[in-house]
Amino acid sequence: MNLHEYQAKEVFARYGIPVPQGGLATSPEQARAVAKQLGTEKVVVKAQVHAGGRGKVGGVKLVSGADAAEEAAKGMLGKMLVTKQTDAKGLPVNSVWVEKPSNIVRELYVSALVDRTSECVILMASAAGGMDIEEVAEHTPEKIKTVTVNPAAGFQAYQARELGFFMDLTKDQVDQFTKIMAGVYKIVTECDASMVEINPLIVTAEGNVFALDAKLNFDDNALFRQKSIAEMRDGSQEDERERAAAKFDLNYVTLEGDIGCMVNGAGLAMATMDIVKLHGGQPANFLDVGGGTTAEKVTEAFKLITASPEVKAIFINIFGGIVRCDLIAEGIIAAVKQVGLKIPVIARLQGTNMEKGQALLRESGLAITPISDLTEAAKAVVAASKA
Ligand code: ADP
Numbered sequence: 001m002n003l004h005e006y007q008a009k010e011v012f013a014r015y016g017i018p019v020p021q022g023g024l025a026t027s028p029e030q031a032r033a034v035a036k037q038l039g040t041e042k043v044v045v046k047a048q049v050h051a052g053g054r055g056k057v058g059g060v061k062l063v064s065g066a067d068a069a070e071e072a073a074k075g076m077l078g079k080m081l082v083t084k085q086t087d088a089k090g091l092p093v094n095s096v097w098v099e100k101p102s103n104i105v106r107e108l109y110v111s112a113l114v115d116r117t118s119e120c121v122i123l124m125a126s127a128a129g130g131m132d133i134e135e136v137a138e139h140t141p142e143k144i145k146t147v148t149v150n151p152a153a154g155f156q157a158y159q160a161r162e163l164g165f166f167m168d169l170t171k172d173q174v175d176q177f178t179k180i181m182a183g184v185y186k187i188v189t190e191c192d193a194s195m196v197e198i199n200p201l202i203v204t205a206e207g208n209v210f211a212l213d214a215k216l217n218f219d220d221n222a223l224f225r226q227k228s229i230a231e232m233r234d235g236s237q238e239d240e241r242e243r244a245a246a247k248f249d250l251n252y253v254t255l256e257g258d259i260g261c262m263v264n265g266a267g268l269a270m271a272t273m274d275i276v277k278l279h280g281g282q283p284a285n286f287l288d289v290g291g292g293t294t295a296e297k298v299t300e301a302f303k304l305i306t307a308s309p310e311v312k313a314i315f316i317n318i319f320g321g322i323v324r325c326d327l328i329a330e331g332i333i334a335a336v337k338q339v340g341l342k343i344p345v346i347a348r349l350q351g352t353n354m355e356k357g358q359a360l361l362r363e364s365g366l367a368i369t370p371i372s373d374l375t376e377a378a379k380a381v382v383a384a385s386k387a
């Protein structure tokens with residue numbers, strides 16, 4: 001789960017990480033009021049969406065006076081913001097964060113994330129802040145320094161000092177930076193954050209170190225014990241279908257192609273997408289209905305897939321291990337009857353009672369083609385999607 005910048009800054013403040021003073025506005029009038037209240041000559045108006053890269057596309061504006069703040073907010077609120085980190089549709093701007101401007105001297109980058117390879121939390125820092133860190137990592141990896149935190153020992157101040165001196169901070173700035181990194185690490189361990197990113201972390205003309213931007217990701221599996229974080233969820237920033245899928249315990253990810261895939265097991269789902277691509281097709285989604293799937297889940301999965309107008313054909317690839325193929329076939333038939341179907345379905349059922357399952361599909365009188373060979377099935381669905 002992600003948070004908005006303003007929510008992440010609230011969490012930062014709780015953990016002693018300094019952030020600029022500001023206020024939230026959901027209307028242009030409110031933006032004006034916040035700007036007045038801040039009392040500075042200039043303010044920064046920032047569109048709140050679950051994506052970075054806002055600065056480059058007019059989602060972050062430095063303006064003079066309350067009138068201009070109202071105007072800037074008017075230009076952002078109610079619109080879709082498309083950035084490098086969103087899809088082509090963008091994300092809705094339902095609120096803006098209005099904050100005091102900072103006198104930026106340096107823009108740095110820091111982050112903390114759970115590194116699966118070392119099974120540790122790693123802390124990363126770079127003096128090349130304010131830029132796309134993926135690009136820095138690709139072209140000038142020597143500009144990024146990483147330290148690994150031993151989970152038994154926990155975060156150690158010397159590790160932050162190492163990063164601070166790497167970024168050429170002064171001694172006083174390193175002291176501020178060490179406190180910030182202690183807070184960052186605490187957010188990871190206490191709030192179950194899977195990533196904390198500050199880009200940019202700035203040094204001001206006054207010599208202060210500040211978090212100017214804030215990005216927090218949380219482990220969904222830990223949200224049950226992070227009530228205050230879970231309450232900050234903003235569904236408007238999430239994929240509608242992915243949210244519907246989560247309700248039924250389906251692992252669903254929207255993709256950009258036109259072949260709807262319904263598969264049981266994440267590994268088989270990955271292999272299915274691979275083989276679809278191998279034969280020139282493009283999956284519209286990743287969907288794992290789970291090992292012990294039920295007819296109800298199959299119906300919900302069907303509803304999800306058919307709700308996407310871009311889907312031109314459906315590929316069902318189910319391995320009947322725990323679940324029997326004839327039950328799956330009954331589920332598919334019931335689902336098709338319930339939601340109706342205008343596009344071809346290729347179904348590959350393998351495993352327990354597969355003959356029975358295939359016979360049920362064949363005799364259903366519906367536009368479902370059972371094919372038991374994976375390659376043949378993949379070729380057929382790709383052809384169907386292009387017909
Ligand atoms: P994003 O990462 O989505 O582009 P940021 O919050 O990082 O958004 O802002 C982009 C840039 O805008 C920053 O790198 C910084 O140069 C400038 N900026 C953002 N907030 C402020 C602020 N309070 N004062 C001065 N400049 C700011």
Ligand code: MG
Nearest residue numbers: 052199200213
């Ligand atoms: Mg940023």
